[in-house]
Amino acid sequence: MNARSGDLSVRPLEDRDKYTLSRWLSDPEVLAFYEGRDRPFSQQMVEEKFFSDRGVTGCLVEYEGNEVGYLQYYQLDHETMIRYGYTNLDEVIYGTDQFIGETAYWNKGVGTQLIRAVVEYLLQKEGVHRLVMDPMTWNTRAIRCYEKCGYSKARILQEHELHEGEYHDSWLMEFIPE
Template sequence: MNVVIGELNVRPLVDGDKYTLSRWLSDPVVLEFYEGRDRPFTPEMVEEKFFSDRGVMSCLVEYEGIEIGYLQYYQLDHETMIRYGYTNLDEVIYGTDQFIGETDYWNKGVGTQLIRAVVEYLLQKEGVHRLVMDPMTWNTRAIRCYEKCGYSKARILREHELHEGVYHDSWLMEFIPE
């Protein structure tokens, strides 16, 4: 993915990005919402999780030329579709996960710009029927952002994500193109 819209640039990860990711993923303020404060990352952990071949497109997000966040997207496999409650396994569903690692860019609309750009990009891929995300139910800032971008809450995924030693419920949120 190489998307440039205004001041926003989303590009594939390169090797040197592991140091930026490990800086963000060792910041307790960021970890409160992504991965958990009990799991700070080293560059080696970042390399293992974000640079291994796992069927995920991993991207760095830049805003006004500054590295500010991370985004990944992937096509849901049949097992995940069934777990999420989808019965039409011919449907093409993509999931995304993202975070803004530079906290100075929180609450400034950059996340909304990012989500809208990614939605536009992924919907241009032939055959995509819907996009999904699964924020934890207590992450109200992220949920508001996703709703502003046209996502809606579909259903609760019970005890879906292990975060700081506790399994938390998540919202399955969908964007269904008209």
């Protein structure tokens, strides 16, 4: 993905980004919302999770020329679609996961700008019927951001994500183009 929106740009991950990801994913403030404070990432973990071929496109987010976050997107497979409650397996559904790794950029609208740019980019892909994401129900800041960008809560995914030793419910949130 190469997307721009004002001062924000999203580009494919490059090998040099593993150092930035390692820094973000060992920061307890970031881990409180993404992956969990009980799972700080080593360099090897970053390479295995973010730089292996796993059907996910990983991207680095820059704002005003500064590296500020991570985004990944992927087409949902049939197993995931069924688990999420979708019955029309002919639909093309993309999911995203993202975080702002530079905490100085939290609460400044960067996440909203990112989600809007990603929605625009992914909807230009031919045949996309809807976009989804699955924030944990307690992550109210992220949920508000997603709702500002046109996502709506579709249903609760019970005990969906293991975070800091406990399974937490997540919202399945959808963006359905008009």
